[in-house]
Amino acid sequence: MPTVTQSSAIPSLGVGTFRLKDDEAYNSVTMALDVGFRHIDTAQIYGNEEAVGRAIKDSGVPREDIYVTTKVWNDKLNKAGFIDSVKESLAKLQLSYVDLLLIHWPSPENGESMEEYLGELRRAKELGLTKAIGISNFTVAQTEQAVRILGDGEIATNQVEVHPYLTNEKVRQACEKLGITVTGYMPFAVGKVLKDDTIIAIADKHGVTAAEVVVAWELAHGLVTIPSSTKRKNLEINFNALSLTLDAEDIAKIDALDCGDRQAAPDFSPQWD
Template sequence: MNQSILPKLGVGTFRLEDEVAYQSVMMALEEGYRHIDTAQIYGNEEAVGRAIRDSDIAREELFVTTKVWNDKLNKEGFIDSVKESLRKLQLDSVDLLLIHWPSPESGEPMDEYLGELHRAKELGLTKYIGVSNFTIAQLQQALKILPEGSLTNNQIEVHPYLTNEKVREFCVQQGITVTGYMPFAVGKVLKDETILAIAKKHNVSAAEVVVAWELAHGLVTIPSSTKRANLATNLKALELTLSAEDIARIDALDCNDRQADPDFSPKWDI
């Protein structure tokens, strides 16, 4: 997947509901974001859809991602769930459709749900397809199942305390774009002394440093915020260039401090 197809910086909507999600997406679009990330399980596709509609931004200017939840990873429910997502989003198709977790509720085989993912693309419900939270072994399996070149994205947790280098390196080798979610590790890394020192040196915020670090590694990233000022600040990271030394210092903070680790998680690569 060409990096230019997936905007480098998007806005995430995890844990944002109803009016809060609506306002966050509206503010993000007003500030200049054009990449919005949501998911069926977030319960906010309807609010995201309303914000997109009310923004009056042309559809072709936007990049919208959603993800299929674990209970729909089967032939019975998959396509209908995607159509329901589109109804809520008030869109004819999304730009990127992901498998949210490699954890089907009823243990369906990967070839079943990836077959449905590919079918969603063939039906025109999505332009691109990808996965989320997949390990190297699962990506290897997926690459054998899906037509060559169709697996475009793996969305995984990446921040200075969890750099996830092994999976990232594998994705680069395979031409799979990586989206790093939870870039701030739920705010933890924004208080880190090393990051604060680098921020002070550049006269910017800790958030800008973290987002710039993700971008410097060729990652797409999707920080979320309910505050206009923070959304604007995150966007300013596109203008910040970190030195090789800055990047190395942040890389060295990796301590495998994973934030998203539900009981149905795969066996992570370490």
């Protein structure tokens, strides 16, 4: 069976739960843990922390073997609400701590300063509510600012959209210089890249699926990635990507597919690089 390697203590392959609700979220996480995934990604805004927590508890997998990430939403990025929101997340997840706590977007609803909400993020770690802290959807300039505020080595990851149609090179390169692991979300671009002729040809060459190729491409670039699925077969396929090694030509061909096709761009997004 493939094994999940560690990247800055974050398992390199996880399972995402964006858009999954109630039983759908519970079943997806239950199947993922059974398949072998040990990294589960959720968020306050997803509205599924309770279902995710039940799945983790019911799985029988020891807590210390599972890496759990959640994210604080925009309306809680302040001294008044941040810590209480994290405690509420933990109650829903039925956990005493998460392994990784992220700022979901650098977009506080009430215009709070980065110093304020990153200070609260640091406090959550000091209180033992999370083992590690990080950021999500931060631009190069915002990432650099976050490092100035928190200090070197404090930010475990910047979780951003990365897939063959949006390789996000500038952010990835900046994070590499700063020693920050990049977690790539939406690796399949909502299914678009799985229909790409170049990726299908590479999959045929290796006798695997397009999904395995995309996940293996992310892993080959040293990214953590968190594909999601509600089907056990697809979860197994994603997990099998750990056993696939692409050659340099494969990787270069996929890199060349970048066309800036961003999927996640809400109206409160930062000015992207």
